[in-house]
Amino acid sequence: MGTPRDGAFLGALVESLATQSVRVFAQNAEATVGHVRTMGGAREVDLIVERRDGKVVAIEVKMSTSVDDHDVRHLRWLSEQLGDEMLDAVVLTTGSEAYRRRDGIGVVPLALLGP
Numbered sequence: 001m002g003t004p005r006d007g008a009f010l011g012a013l014v015e016s017l018a019t020q021s022v023r024v025f026a027q028n029a030e031a032t033v034g035h036v037r038t039m040g041g042a043r044e045v046d047l048i049v050e051r052r053d054g055k056v057v058a059i060e061v062k063m064s065t066s067v068d069d070h071d072v073r074h075l076r077w078l079s080e081q082l083g084d085e086m087l088d089a090v091v092l093t094t095g096s097e098a099y100r101r102r103d104g105i106g107v108v109p110l111a112l113l114g115p
Contacts, residue, residue, distance in 0.1 A: 036048055056086055057090065060072065072101070091106070092108055096109055
């Protein structure tokens, strides 16, 4: 039968790697990591890093080198819900360059994660 190599499988592996990395760095910073999913799954954010003071960084993980408005729609929704409690919003990608979108959302290659 072999190992599945479709996009969904590889995407799950990338998301697992990103989650593990974020959890390690968050633990070192005495922060917690969770996720958000609304009833019925209409809205979902892959990772929520929360400091002791309740401020959060929201993270989406995408197995893509580019990010479009569709990819950040849930981050923007969460920002509207949390207001000043949200410190930043980031999309982790398989790309090679970090940058900030015009809407302020950071785009960071998974390979650049570090303490």
